[in-house]
Amino acid sequence: MRTATTALITGASSGLGAEFAAQLAARGHDLVLVARSADRLHDLAKRLGDAHGVTAHVLVQDLSAPDAARRVGAELADRGLTVDLLVNNAGFGTCGPFETIDGQRDHDQLMVNVVALVDLTHELLPGMLARGGGAVVNVSSTASFQPTPYLAVYGASKTFVLNFSLALRQEYRRRGIRVLAFCPGPVETEFFNVIGTRKAAVTGSFATPGPVVRAALRALDADRAYVVPGLANQLSAHLTPRRPRTMVAAIAERLSRGVRDAMAGGGADTRKPSGERVA
Numbered sequence: 001m002r003t004a005t006t007a008l009i010t011g012a013s014s015g016l017g018a019e020f021a022a023q024l025a026a027r028g029h030d031l032v033l034v035a036r037s038a039d040r041l042h043d044l045a046k047r048l049g050d051a052h053g054v055t056a057h058v059l060v061q062d063l064s065a066p067d068a069a070r071r072v073g074a075e076l077a078d079r080g081l082t083v084d085l086l087v088n089n090a091g092f093g094t095c096g097p098f099e100t101i102d103g104q105r106d107h108d109q110l111m112v113n114v115v116a117l118v119d120l121t122h123e124l125l126p127g128m129l130a131r132g133g134g135a136v137v138n139v140s141s142t143a144s145f146q147p148t149p150y151l152a153v154y155g156a157s158k159t160f161v162l163n164f165s166l167a168l169r170q171e172y173r174r175r176g177i178r179v180l181a182f183c184p185g186p187v188e189t190e191f192f193n194v195i196g197t198r199k200a201a202v203t204g205s206f207a208t209p210g211p212v213v214r215a216a217l218r219a220l221d222a223d224r225a226y227v228v229p230g231l232a233n234q235l236s237a238h239l240t241p242r243r244p245r246t247m248v249a250a251i252a253e254r255l256s257r258g259v260r261d262a263m264a265g266g267g268a269d270t271r272k273p274s275g276e277r278v279a
């Protein structure tokens with residue numbers, strides 16, 4: 001299989017995406033950094049270029065736009081760039097009782113967490129196949145393994161990502177394409193500022209991005225189907241009973257009442273973006 005040389009990372013302006021960029025740059029990959037926060041992306045591109053001698057391209061794009069992936073594909077073609085590793089990382093959550101959540105925000109969440117992820121895979125996978133190899137890392141979550149009351153849309157979006165990735169992997173594993181579903185538990189990033197409460201964490205213990213992303217890249221190297229970093233997260237992901245499904249949902253609802261109470265009044269996007277953002 002051809003070694004990946006250029007990695008495109010969505011949501012590279014902060015958190016796990018910025019960490020993927022740093023670790024992939026340290027491995028010698030050129031980068032395409034995608035998000036809305038232009039200043040943050042340019043700062044990161046410069047820092048990683050200086051530190052590792054790689055070329056880091058910035059592509060400012062709001063992934064909730066219906067034609068986002070097509071625009072990314074067109075921009076890559078204009079710049080003469082091909083992508084060997086796609087890291088579909090951009091995402092955010094909403095939480096609280098469903099009727100208190102802004103419907104447009106949930107719509108945008110599905111556009112970013114699900115639609116853009118599928119659309120970008122459509123854009124980039126054919127080129128990987130034509131060149132004889134490549135890889136896709138899709139960022140799911142431990143929230144993917146059960147229904148998540150008070151984070152209903154977020155958890156369901158991550159279940160989609162997990163199952164989509166597992167299916168794709170089976171389709172393409174004999175054609176030189178690795179597909180990994182990455183399922184972290186709570187990680188210290190801006191995710192919890194954006195969602196509005198740390199109570200949205202599925203478990204109480206927070207990891208830092210460095211070790212979590214290292215676990216993802218090790219799993220990718222080993223061509224694993226999915227990875228849940230951390231023992232506590234593995235136990236919660238694998239030992240939680242799956243059936244009866246209504247009982248699992250009822251237990252999850254009881255365990256998540258802290259999120260409901262914390263969000264009395266609705267969800268929030270408390271991010272203070274730096275620099276230019278696109279509409």
Ligand SMILES: NC(=O)C1=CN([C@@H]2O[C@H](COP(=O)(O)OP(=O)(O)OC[C@H]3O[C@@H](n4cnc5c(N)ncnc54)[C@H](OP(=O)(O)O)[C@@H]3O)[C@@H](O)[C@H]2O)C=CC1
Nearest residue numbers: 011013014015016035036037063090091186187189190191
């Ligand atoms: N932190 C955690 O505990 C966990 C996070 N995850 C997942 O990890 C992924 C990364 O999140 P994390 O690093 O934690 O959170 P952050 O909030 O730190 O990063 C989210 C990234 O997504 C980008 N993003 C959000 N909305 C859009 C949009 N409309 N268009 C383009 N980019 C967008 C943001 O960039 P910008 O605002 O500049 O556009 C940012 O770079 C998400 O998919 C999340 O669901 C999974 C499990 C655990």
Ligand SMILES: CC(=O)[C@H](N)C(=O)O
Nearest residue numbers: 141142185186201202
């Ligand atoms: C935010 C997440 O997706 C995370 N897996 C969590 O456990 O809270």
